[in-house]
Amino acid sequence: MYLAQIYVHHKASILDPQGEAVLNALQRLGYDKVDSVKQGKYFEVNIKADSEDEASKVVNDIAKDLLVNHNMESYEFELKEVAK
Amino acid sequence: MYLAQIYVHHKASILDPQGEAVLNALQRLGYDKVDSVKQGKYFEVNIKADSEDEASKVVNDIAKDLLVNHNMESYEFELKEVAK
Numbered sequence: 001m002y003l004a005q006i007y008v009h010h011k012a013s014i015l016d017p018q019g020e021a022v023l024n025a026l027q028r029l030g031y032d033k034v035d036s037v038k039q040g041k042y043f044e045v046n047i048k049a050d051s052e053d054e055a056s057k058v059v060n061d062i063a064k065d066l067l068v069n070h071n072m073e074s075y076e077f078e079l080k081e082v083a084k
Numbered sequence: 085m086y087l088a089q090i091y092v093h094h095k096a097s098i099l100d101p102q103g104e105a106v107l108n109a110l111q112r113l114g115y116d117k118v119d120s121v122k123q124g125k126y127f128e129v130n131i132k133a134d135s136e137d138e139a140s141k142v143v144n145d146i147a148k149d150l151l152v153n154h155n156m157e158s159y160e161f162e163l164k165e166v167a168k
Contacts, residue, residue: 001119007089007126022127026146033142035085035130042091042126043106046119058117062110 002047002055006067006077009040014072043067046082055079086131086139090151090161093124098156127151130166139163 010016018039026034045062049055059077068075094100102123110118129146133139143161152159 005091007091009126009128019127022150025150029149031142031146033132033138034146035132037130038128040126040128042093042124043103044093044120044122044124046121048117048119054117058115062115062118065113066106066109 001082002049002052003080003082004043004045004047004055004059004077005080006043006045006059006063006075007040008043008063008068008073008075009038010072011074040073041067052079052081085166086133086136087164087166088127088129088131088139088143088161089164090127090129090143090147090159091124092127092147092152092157092159093122094156095158124157125151136163136165 016038019037022039023034023037026037045059047055047058049058056079059079063075064070100122103121106123107118107121110121129143131139131142133142140163147159148154
């Protein structure tokens with residue numbers, strides 16, 4: 001079993017209104033050290049796979065088919081082997 | 085300048101209906117190797133700080149004040165020093 005931690009965020013060229021809203025709220029609260037905020041999605045997916053290659057293929061497939069809007073978003077992931 | 089990557093997710097005892105919906109959709113698409121899905125939020129925050137300790141304090145403060153619902157959610161973060 002593998003745990004995939006998948007981070008989905010807007011591409012750099014795409015406006016991120018949620019992140020802007022959080023930045024504005026933090027500035028109103030007085031956090032002047034916060035320079036920029038981007039908000040994305042985070043998925044933890046447990047995958048029944050015998051190898052890291054197999055798990056990695058599943059992650060790329062589910063990102064393509066469901067989790068990620070490839071027009072606007074990009075993603076990264078990390079895999080960890082976990083107990084079944 | 086530090087880049088904080090902050091992951092916010094439901095506590096283990098709290099139902100995660102978004103994650104369940106994604107899992108159901110993946111199973112309908114035939115991904116029978118996917119065992120469980122949890123969905124959370126992901127923030128990338130640039131912080132003007134001179135040390136990792138200072139940046140770390142800012143992250144914990146903004147998590148407490150805005151980003152995290154401590155009744156239902158928990159968070160982790162990683163810090164990386166980045167060019168100003």
